[in-house]
Amino acid sequence: MAPESSANTPSTTENRGNIAAASGRRASITVELAERSYPIEIGTGITGELADVLRQEVGDLSHALVIADESIQTHWADPIIECLSSIDNVRVNNTNVPSGETTKSVEHLSRLWDWLLSSGADRRSVLFAIGGGVVGDLAGFAAASFTRGIRFVQIPTTLLAMVDSSVGGKTGINLSGGKNMVGAFWQPELVWIDTACLQTMGERDYLSGLAEVVKYGVIEDAEFFDWLCKNAASLLARDHAALQHAVTRSCQSKARVVRDDERETSGRRAILNYGHTFAHAIEATAGYGAILHGEAVSIGMQMAASLAIDMGLCDESLLTRQTELLTACGLPVQFADADADKMLPVMMRDKKVAHGKLRFILPTDIGNVQLVGDVDPAQVRSAIQAHR
Numbered sequence: 001m002a003p004e005s006s007a008n009t010p011s012t013t014e015n016r017g018n019i020a021a022a023s024g025r026r027a028s029i030t031v032e033l034a035e036r037s038y039p040i041e042i043g044t045g046i047t048g049e050l051a052d053v054l055r056q057e058v059g060d061l062s063h064a065l066v067i068a069d070e071s072i073q074t075h076w077a078d079p080i081i082e083c084l085s086s087i088d089n090v091r092v093n094n095t096n097v098p099s100g101e102t103t104k105s106v107e108h109l110s111r112l113w114d115w116l117l118s119s120g121a122d123r124r125s126v127l128f129a130i131g132g133g134v135v136g137d138l139a140g141f142a143a144a145s146f147t148r149g150i151r152f153v154q155i156p157t158t159l160l161a162m163v164d165s166s167v168g169g170k171t172g173i174n175l176s177g178g179k180n181m182v183g184a185f186w187q188p189e190l191v192w193i194d195t196a197c198l199q200t201m202g203e204r205d206y207l208s209g210l211a212e213v214v215k216y217g218v219i220e221d222a223e224f225f226d227w228l229c230k231n232a233a234s235l236l237a238r239d240h241a242a243l244q245h246a247v248t249r250s251c252q253s254k255a256r257v258v259r260d261d262e263r264e265t266s267g268r269r270a271i272l273n274y275g276h277t278f279a280h281a282i283e284a285t286a287g288y289g290a291i292l293h294g295e296a297v298s299i300g301m302q303m304a305a306s307l308a309i310d311m312g313l314c315d316e317s318l319l320t321r322q323t324e325l326l327t328a329c330g331l332p333v334q335f336a337d338a339d340a341d342k343m344l345p346v347m348m349r350d351k352k353v354a355h356g357k358l359r360f361i362l363p364t365d366i367g368n369v370q371l372v373g374d375v376d377p378a379q380v381r382s383a384i385q386a387h388r
């Protein structure tokens with residue numbers, strides 16, 4: 001075992017305090033990245049406030065290009081388009097992409113590039129990504145690459161996108177042999193989170209987002225982990241106050257980590273990948289879409305915890321507590337079709353692999369993880385088998 005970095009810095013009062021009340025109803029968190037800094041605005045039923053915030057945060061806005069998941073067009077994208085159209089002298093174009101992980105493909109990206117061109121997009125245009133992680137990652141990469149980069153705004157409508165993928169600027173698409181293998185770091189101008197969207201989400205997709213919420217508790221916020229254990233039932237019931245707290249706390253965590261290591265160079269940002277080396281291999285070998293990303297992350301975190309126990313990094317009680325919380329959140333903790341023979345070659349293409357050696361984010365305690373290198377593939381295999 002080779003712990004490469006103590007990837008966690010304990011949270012301090014200073015770095016916990018990146019939240020401000022933007023209005024009576026909205027919380028505002030800043031992702032502090034010097035000239036690329038941007039706010040995450042979180043509230044319920046806040047569409048009426050968007051135009052003012054855009055004037056403040058995005059400034060020069062004359063052409064809005066809205067890319068929305070087709071399943072939320074009527075309910076969530078149309079009101080945003082109405083709001084954009086009400087701003088003086090703003091031209092709006094709109095297109096849709098299908099729901100589901102298979103949309104994060106080079107074919108859909110190419111279609112979006114053509115659409116941007118035919119809509120008359122230029123470097124002054126602003127792209128709006130409305131939907132879940134698939135739309136955010138795909139449209140974000142279209143924004144990063146079209147004319148070498150145009151501004152974009154993330155408007156996540158799923159729990160997973162609100163707490164994770166819309167923040168931090170990781171954009172990209174999948175290849176058949178690996179998740180997120182082509183992409184770019186491209187930060188949005190604004191992340192606009194209306195938690196009212198969560199009330200209309202399908203149950204399976206909603207629960208899948210809770211996996212990334214639990215992740216923050218394990219990787220760097222033990223106090224939040226305890227809060228989640230006490231409030232899992234309220235989150236399952238989609239209680240407004242509980243959701244506002246869980247989304248805000250998760251975004252604070254993500255903003256801190258991204259601020260400290262925007263492009264995953266120091267190892268700090270890699271902690272956000274806890275469970276993901278297993279999860280991405282599960283998704284790729286099961287076929288994209290067969291299992292949801294958050295479900296795979298839940299199972300992947302279980303495999304990572306078992307690996308950590310096997311390597312003597314933590315004791316059994318961590319896995320027990322994590323299993324209890326994931327189960328209370330309605331998430332799967334094993335995957336009968338997990339096939340180590342198929343998963344291991346995919347894992348070797350993980351972005352954390354260095355000099356041909358697997359590296360994992362492994363827990364030492366609830367609230368603490370380490371980036372560990374040179375892991376024995378036999379131990380990885382047993383961790384997979386332990387959760388079949």
Ligand SMILES: O=C(O)C(=O)C[C@@H](O)[C@H](O)[C@H](O)COP(=O)(O)O
Binds near residue numbers: 164168181212269273
């Ligand atoms: O933002 C990050 O950094 C993360 O690793 C967050 C992950 O939860 C997310 O799934 C991310 O897209 C995975 O990125 P990848 O670099 O492993 O493809």
